[in-house]
Amino acid sequence: MSQRNIASGPFCGNLAPTLFWRPQVSESIIADVVARTAARCRNRGILIPTFAQQRDPRLVPQSVQDELRTIGLWDVHPRNLFRITWKNDPKTGLFGPVNRLEIPRELTGVRCRIIGLVGKYFPTGAHKVGASFGCLVPRLITGQFDPTRQKAVWPSTGNYCRGGAFNSALLGCDSIAILPAEMSRERFEWLRSIGSEVIATPGCESNVKEIYDKCHELVRTRGDEIVVLNQFDEFGNGLWHYEVTAPAIREVLEEVAGPSDRIAAYVSATGSAGTIAAGDRLKTWYPWCKVAAAEALQCPTLLRNGFGAHRIEGIGDKHVPWIHNTRNTDMVIAVDDADPMALIRLFNEPAGREVLLRHGVPEETVSKLDLLGISGVGNLCAAIKCAKWLELDEHDIVFTIFTDSM
């Protein structure tokens, strides 16, 4: 660790009592259900990877790696559970370094380095498949979810629902996806195609309450035939990021940082506040690292108690999730949703790309900007604001997450 890392400075001294907080899930075991689940997995050839294997796929057995050569990234095949990792190599179909993209100074205009982990190469195309694994698997292996008689309910407007239904299919579990009727037809068709029961609730992206009303109704009518996996209060959501995302960031940091460089901040927009839990782990290694929550200016929830509507799909709406360890959140950054909407065009339309090239953004970066979806661009905007606010310099590195892609 460099002198700079351990030296006191503007970011040190934030040793709040919650610094070593780790999301906890219940570990109480229901033995007869575990036995049934194990038999079912054996019969169906399902192997469940450990967090250690998802962190470091070199630990994945060679026989599994051999099988993966003939299995597509999005195939509904149980071996794809091993591809719930930041390290899928899109070229070989196997594993490589952590997928990340550094956004250079020519584009950010700030002195520090900004690096985002790239979610595109997860099965389903979004990092959220990891969080849903984190919600279901601890329950499955402890017997708190019984796949022989229960259905996993995934309430969400977007990637969580997709990830949850996908994981359920891979794990041989029945699932129910609950999402607003106005979501795209492709989304409904895909969910049905992987075998999920699909329930449409009134409204659009902002009608989260209606989804949860439906959950309550299902609990009343179906009792314990269902288990609702609510991403806002399932600590397994944050746990996955604590165990897998944070170590991926550390690995990139160790690869790219010079002797006098340091991680200065971790920036993550909060939807369910699962992704930001990687910050809890980062603080145990780098106590000076600021953890910044980003949210839409048009729906300022941590900043102004929550009102309004915004266009950054996937991030928060007017409530603070139960799993958000706000005591480890040092800053809240508002992003005007007009910025990611405009930047998405700049990054993806030919005329926009020409402008970027003319302004000296390297071709290599420009050609990869479609790796950022809208909330990824929102995270980039927040990372830039964070760098400016903290007056970060060339030795500072800000990490963020490019959750999904265009």
Ligand SMILES: Cc1ncc(COP(=O)(O)O)c(C=O)c1O
């Ligand atoms: C595209 C996208 N961005 C950001 C988020 C927010 O992540 P989290 O729910 O972990 O806070 C999500 C969550 O579903 C998402 O789908």
